[in-house]
Amino acid sequence: MKRSTYIVMAVMALLFAVSWYFKAATYHGNVMSPLVAGFMITLAAFLTLAIISFVYQDNPFYKFAEHLFVGISAAFWMCQSFWSTIVGNLIPRISTGLSKYFGQPYRDEPWNFVYWLPVILGILLLLRLSSKIGWVSRWALAFIVGTTAGLSFIRYLRSDFMEQISSTMVPLLAAGNSGESLLSNITLSATGPFVAMLTNWVIFLGVICGIVYFFFSKEHTGLFGRASRVGIWILMITFGAAFGYTVMGRITLLVGRLTFLYKDWLGLIS
């Protein structure tokens, strides 16, 4: 390592120690001891800065934080699913002894032996790590794929196809909310009948034209081509809206992290 690297490391270690001391001295909570709390808040702040440092350029601090995240999150998901589903759902159906050990009430039901089926399939899935008999994991994979396909088939057909077609069949010539004729009250009020009707037309034509754009079995010429053109415009507005919302979301996350640094770590704001 270069000398400058050692200097940077030493400065970081010093800053960490100073921060640890001050955070421990000013901790008022009762969840952890002040020493642990000071260390943890400082660690959280330094890890935040390590990730932010990537905007300058890739560096060892960022790589360290990235690898730390991978390890921690993999174990996190494993532990959560073990306690919630294996201990919470499986063990109370297959073993009285283990149920008692884990403090779970045993569920004495006649068909409990069937719960060995997912255990066997689960073990077969783990055999994927073996190069010789890894192929048997396909049986478990087939169960997962079959379940997903069976669940998706009906749900998507109903909610994302039939319900959507049905919701697109909106009144295109509606009277106003208070029952008056539409033409007697043409205003651009956001809650007015004219705008309500305009919205319905946009939805009706927009959906049809959008679908026409995605239909590639016929050449996009003539009336079909013009509808496809309108479909593109609708999709462009959709993507523009999505972009606007994405910007909003990402800024919020940055606000969240900077608020942590300024408030919880540095104590600059109350």
Next chain:
Amino acid sequence: MTEALVVTGTNLGVVISLALIAGGVIWLLVRSLKGKEVERRVIFGFVLIAVSAPILFPITFHEQISPVVKAVFDKIESLPAGSTVAISFDFDPAMAPEVQPMANAFTRHCFAKGHKVVFLSIWATGQSLLTSTLDTVVRREFPEKRERIDWVNLGYKAGNQGVLNVIVSDLRKMYPTDVNAVPLDSIPMLAEVKAFRDLSLILAVGGGFPGPKEWVLYVGDPGNVPIAAGAAAVTAPQLYPYYPRQLIGILGGIKSAAEYESAMVDKYPQFDSVDKPGLRMMGPQTLAHMVIMMFIIIGNIVFFRSKRMRSQL
């Protein structure tokens, strides 16, 4: 929508923030028009200042509630006291700054109306973030609400849509116990709740997979249960096709959270003193949006200018 804005905060903060941004934008415009390259780190610096200044010198606004958010607020208001409502924490830390304020506001609203709340999660990370809501909102602001009588924490279950497919018709098959291994049959508030289709309302807070969309597909539509979404901004536009038939309302991003918090304070002034992260974040959000809009404008001015110069040559 035309209600006047109430701007509070330190004038110094407003002046510093606006001066920094205005100065920077003019510098950027001049530099861009001269055809000089602007380093990407300078752009990053602008964003950092635009977000930091209103955090350090807070600017807060009063938000007017929009119809799609009001629908959720009105639904919770209209339910008779004692109704059982579920709030699902289906998000991770990367979404939490956006959606946890919504989850907290929903929790506050449900308890203020006297509803019973079932907390759960179909994201592993959701259970940990739910712990934070239980500590900072439920136990701190509503100490009189008792666990398993007024609220219950069911925790997380693995299996994504598989979990939803079961709880819509049989809650106990998937959740034999709550998160502390207490059997559901011994929990008084769940005596009448055999399945999620028995609930009065489900508030699905999340944004990834599985999230509000899966709640509609696997619980709302087949179980005929009203569902409202609190969604991360990135996914909120994709939920609009479900509104208003399959989703009674949508909170999309921090702006909607701020609107909900404003509506809560208007209706329940006792919550004026609690932390309102949605409203707090709208200051930095506004300035950052303005800076990004300026970037788009400057970028396009430079683009059209160079296009015109090229055509003149």
Next chain:
Amino acid sequence: MKREVPLFITFFVGTLLIASVFIPPAESWGENFSVYFDIIAVFAFFLGGGNLLRIHLQKVASKRPDWGYSIVTLVAFLVMLAAGLFKLGNPGGISGNLTTAQSWFQILFQNIMSPLGSTMYALLAFFVASASYRAFRAKNRDATILLVAAFIILLGRTPFGTMLTSWIPPQYDLLQVPNLAIWIMSGPNLAGQRAIMIGIGLGIVSMSLRILLGIERTYLGDDR
């Protein structure tokens, strides 16, 4: 055995789940198979953890470039695993809530996993801003429509948009930027998203059918 059995399992499970929707007494079959699915999903997490261990141990053993970082991953994985599986520091003991505020598991989540996860996504704010300056150009009509829609949404989702256009009289309040943003979301955006949703929905339905009928077999991999 290598192909026929998996194809049969897929067909049997999928068909049974579809049938359970149409035959009310069979509803519990669908529920049971979903519970089995959830249990197998946990084994998939174990598989992921095992794979992570294998890859990083191999990297350390063969001292490949950046092998030092693999040690960080391995140590983090094992520490979190110990904290979670043994419920270290948990006042409720072995049957208590895993994520109690005092547990090591929750403390590590809050102070390591949470800041790392949220900051990684927060970084995108910088890159989105940079892209707005460098690439978001009104080059043609389609790009201009996209840009204008994004601009209205960006402005309309802030109180600044209200301030700018609050002078517009109530009978024309659709032209106020926040209202225009709301209208874009519930009009054109809804239409565009619905067109995409119908397309994707049909795609998923047809793909599910192909899988159940054994026409689509790519998930089985090859026989080598």
